[in-house]
Amino acid sequence: MINRSLVSLMAATALCSAIVAPAAFSPASxxxxxxxxxxxxxxxxxxxxxxxxxxxxxxxxxxxxxxxxHQWAPGRWIxxxxxxxxxxxxxxxxxxxxxxxWQHQAGHWDNDxxxxxxxxxxxxxxxxxxxxxxxxxx
Numbered sequence: 001m002i003n004r005s006l007v008s009l010m011a012a013t014a015l016c017s018a019i020v021a022p023a024a025f026s027p028a029s030x031x032x033x034x035x036x037x038x039x040x041x042x043x044x045x046x047x048x049x050x051x052x053x054x055x056x057x058x059x060x061x062x063x064x065x066x067x068x069x070h071q072w073a074p075g076r077w078i079x080x081x082x083x084x085x086x087x088x089x090x091x092x093x094x095x096x097x098x099x100x101x102w103q104h105q106a107g108h109w110d111n112d113x114x115x116x117x118x119x120x121x122x123x124x125x126x127x128x129x130x131x132x133x134x135x136x137x138x
Contacts, residue, residue, distance in 0.1 A: 040102050041070050041091050055080050059107055062089035084109040 041063035049058055061075040078086065089107040093100050 038065065038068065038070060038102070040093065040100075045072055047075050049075070050077075053077055057086040059086055060088050062104075062107070063091065064089075064104065081109050083112050085112055086110075 044063070045061060047061050049060070052058075056077040057080045059076050059078050062073055063070045064073045065071070073089075087108055087110045090105050091102050092105055093102050095101070
């Protein structure tokens with residue numbers, strides 16, 4: 001009986017090795033991607049925006065995908081960043097062949113002020129010249 005169990009275990013190990021080993025050393029092009037399109041998110045929920053808080057920005061709620069369903073993530077306060085403003089989460093649609101696809105764009109911080117001040121990371125009107133804040137200024 002012990003011999004039969006040992007033989008069965010060795011056979012199962014050999015079979016698993018024969019299946020798993022080639023997959024572990026296969027090129028990346030052999031990977032399979034599964035695209036699940038849930039369709040458009042539901043309409044945004046109405047949230048009462050609280051009174052402003054000093055030093056914080058309000059990030060409104062949005063629909064996120066969890067367990068292949070849309071789940072509401074409620075709005076929240078986030079610590080303000082100097083010289084930046086919060087760009088809320090959003091859903092964008094695009095055409096893929098004959099189908100509409102939806103893609104979530106995560107909320108993020110964006111710089112205030114004009115966009116033509118390249119290299120002016122601290123927004124003081126002087127370019128940093130890639131050497132850190134104002135080290136390129138004479």
